[in-house]
Amino acid sequence: MPEAEDLPDVQVFDEIRYIEHLVRTAITRKLPVGLNYPQFEVLNLLSRRGDGSTPVEIAHALQMTKSGLTNTLQRLCARKLVELEDCAADRRKKRVWLTPAGRQAYLQAMSNIRPQIEKLRDGFTAREFQDALPFLRALRTWLSEKD
Amino acid sequence: MPEAEDLPDVQVFDEIRYIEHLVRTAITRKLPVGLNYPQFEVLNLLSRRGDGSTPVEIAHALQMTKSGLTNTLQRLCARKLVELEDCAADRRKKRVWLTPAGRQAYLQAMSNIRPQIEKLRDGFTAREFQDALPFLRALRTWLSEKD
């Protein structure tokens, strides 16, 4: 009888858990002092998707809870890397903006991380990643529907 | 110019992060009261790989730090789900054993989770998981070597 470890689906999820952990710790190690992984994730999102998002939007995009994001935003705010603005149109909402220092910190972090990404692209082709995408997307979609 | 989000490698890592999170929360929700996700992970490992392992072995297998595992083992111990035994051969080490209650709790958790796994196996074939494995394994190996 096959051990559970031998089942392909279990192995896939084990690999995914492992990869997620490796990436998180690799990025964490490269971050400039005073910037944490979740803080970097927020800066990353704001830089790329454009700032002015609301906390719930950010939390959803990063799979964080509202309360978790409140915590991270408070720390980013304390370091003057982001600013929160009360939304005039809907006074329940706030909008999050990067400060110049926030953009600077993000660029600094990215320039620390970029060499690793370059090395990764030497080890694997864009095609390999593309070929892996459809299954991963299908799996993610299925799992989030069965939520 | 392509947004960073469009790069296939970035998308793959995003999907992986997302899937890991979905699986963790899905399992967490099915766990019997009083059993946490990390506790379940430890019971799962002990049940499948056999007990008698040492804490460092377990921590390494689950990508936990020694101190994190100490915490989890203390809680499992307090609930009498595992027992720690001082290793006679090497008195620095301890060995972790499942108690009957621990095996019982694990079986209970698994029977809560099994229906989800069955549904997953209706949605995807074993072949699809097998086909995804080589790339994921290569990626995990590459990342852990560049550690």
Next chain:
DNA sequence: CGCTAATCGTTCGACATCGAACCTTGACCG
């Protein structure tokens, strides 16, 4: 209009997680 429900963000308490420092014990080697 006015009631009810939903949304947004915060607070709080419990627990997870990490890294660094520490103690004990064993291994290595001169």
Next chain:
DNA sequence: CGGTCAAGGTTCGATGTCGAACGATTAGCG
């Protein structure tokens, strides 16, 4: 031997993470 170093576990402090409850605001609808 004996000294030094490595390995196994624990503790501690800081932070992350979650869920539940809350106050404020808005939307929906009779």
